[in-house]
Amino acid sequence: KAGVTQTPRYLIKTRGQQVTLSCSPISGHRSVSWYQQTPGQGLQFLFEYFSETQRNKGNFPGRFSGRQFSNSRSEMNVSTLELGDSALYLCASSEGQGGKTQYFGPGTRLLVL
C-alpha cells in the first residue's frame, strides 16, 4: 500500500495570507490527525478527524481549521498567517482508535515571511 502523502511538501507564504495543506491517508484508514512541529514547541496535536467528524482538537487558535472528505482525504487551513506559524505540519493516518498505529506522512514545511 502507498503511504501517507502530503502536498505540497514546501510552501512559502507571507503574513496575513491563508494556506491549505492536503493529506491523503493510507487506503482504508479512516482516521487522520494533524500535528505541528517547531523547534521551540516541539510536536503539538492540532486535530483528529474520523469518518468526516472532528474527534479531538488541540489548543490552537481558531485560525487553524480542518476537514475530512468522504474518501478520508483531509485538508487543514490556516488563515491570517503569522510568522510563528512557520513549521513542519505532519499528517498521520490510522485504521481506527484505541492504540492503533498512526502512520505519518513526510510533512509540509511552511515558511511564513
Next chain:
Amino acid sequence: AQSVTQLDSQVPVFEEAPVELRCNYSSSVSVYLFWYVQYPNQGLQLLLKYLSGSTLVKGINGFEAEFNKSQTSFHLRKPSVHISDTAEYFCAVSSNNAGNMLTFGGGTRLMVKP
C-alpha cells in the same frame, strides 16, 4: 491531562555501544505508549508501542522498551547502535478516552559516533 518528559535532549554514543533513551510520562488514566524515530527531512516512523500485557516490548531495528508503571517510565534501549541510528527519537502517549491524540515528549537526538 497528559505529559511526557524526555530527560535527555541529546545523547552522544560511540558505534556498537549500548544506549538508553529515557522517557517518563504523567497521566491520570491508563495510557498507550509509543516510541517514534524521525530522520532528517522525514516524517515519524513507529519503532514500537505498548498497549497492554508484557512490559518488555520489542520493536524494529533492534530496539526494545520496558514499561514501568510504578515509575511511570518507558525507556528505549538498544544493545549495540549503528551510525544509521543517528536521528531524533520521540516518546509519546495516548489514552483510550482521547482518540488518537498523541502527546509527545521534547525529543532526544541520538548522535552515533564512529
